[in-house]
Amino acid sequence: MGLLDGKVVLITGAGRGVGRGHALLCAAQGARVVVNDPGASVSGGGIDQAPADEVVEVIRQRSGEAIADYNDISSWDGSSRAIQAAISAFGDLHGLVNNAGVIRPTNIADATEEDFDSVVRVHLKGTFCCTRHACNYWRSRFEAGERRQRSIVNTVSDAMIFALTDPAYGAAKAGIAQLTLSNSHDAAPYLVRVNATAPRAATRMSMASPMMKYSDDAKIVEAENFDATSPANPANSSPLVAWLLSDEAAHVSGQVFRTLAGAFARCEPWRADDLQWPSGGRMAFTPEEIGPAMNKGVFRSTFMPGQLDFAPGDPRGLTT
Incomplete structure (x- = not known):
């Protein structure tokens, strides 16, 4: 028996890195997984179906169920098609992990409009679009009389917590954290929970970031082949994500968690001090x-x- 038996979970950006780790673990916990990834480069260009196909093959070799989806979730129609792919393939959707992202590291004086638009479009708009289409479907099921727990897990970053460089990325992740809080209120009436995690791992994106330091001979290794004892394993945050998707976390919503290796901590949202009056x-x-x-x-x-x-x-x- 797994925590996610009987559930259908869509994971965006699941072809590589952290999302790949989520997909493999969710499948191992009994979920039927939609592996969404168009196979773009870390900066957002190009199309390659191989990464999503590879994850599906690994899941099937391990006796799990999965399909690949190559839609661009940063577009309104693409995100809608990704949600529909899950419903068409498996008859329902119970969990959504908004994980897809790109990175274009630059300081504010050198940033271009395209850099900003690309990063915000995939991270923030992609999270919004997938959430909107999933919630629209879930609300309709609730109004039809179906009473079932649903869960969204968004992906944020230490970049929003520690105010590191790369302003577009940090701003997009902070925006996702606020979406998490707002949407947890909006979606609660039809039994949808919304939370977020901030993972840290050695991935294509982290290795492209000047915020992270690696040895000159560091190589990209995917979750299923990574050293399970390493604090940089892309799958280290996946147990928390799987738990948040499960019915065991039915009491948890509107929360943002930071993870480091296998540890986790709850993050407080913006808090105001006492007002100073004249x-x-x-x-x-x-x-x-x-x-x-x-x-x-x-x-x-x-x-x-x-x-x-x-x-x-x-x-x-x-x-x-």
Whole structure:
């Protein structure tokens, strides 16, 4: 018995890297898997059906069920066709893993419009489009009287947590985190959960990023052939993803998790400190009041008129 017995799961960007690890583990846990991947390069160009076909073959050799899908999920119609491929092949869809992505590392002064558009289109728009079409289908099933748990797991990144370089990538991943929170509220009435994970692994994309350091002889190794004891294994985050897709996680939604090797931690969304109000019941500070209020109420710093040469409170140390 597996955690995902009887479920149909669509995984985008599942031909290589982290998505490939997800696909293999979900199939091992009993899911029928749709391996979506058009086989593009890390920067988004080209088409190659071989990676998706390879994953399907590995799953079938291990007695699992899977089909390949080559649709471009960054387009409205392509993402719709990917959702329909799962339903047509297996009769339903229970889980969606939005994992597809590209990377075009560049700093803000050198970035081009195409760099930005390409990265945001695949990561953020692709996640939105697949989620929209899946939720539209799931809502219709709910309205028809079907009461079954559904789950979406989005893919975010440490790049949004630590504000690393590559602004388009970081911004797209932060946008996906916000989509996760918003969509978890929208989809809850028809029993859909939405969560996200931020994996870190040695993949084609990470090796193309200047944020990651590798030895000169480092090679790309796919999940099924990777050292299972390595912290860089692309499949290290897959157990968490499989669990989030399962009915065991029926109480978990609107959460973002960071993973490192096999460890995981919940990430807090944006949180605001206590509001700083002007004195006297006023609605606005004067510009001159902002500095003292900011230093005292936000930064918790108070500047005294002079210098302390001795212990605080000793008047001998206060000079002006």
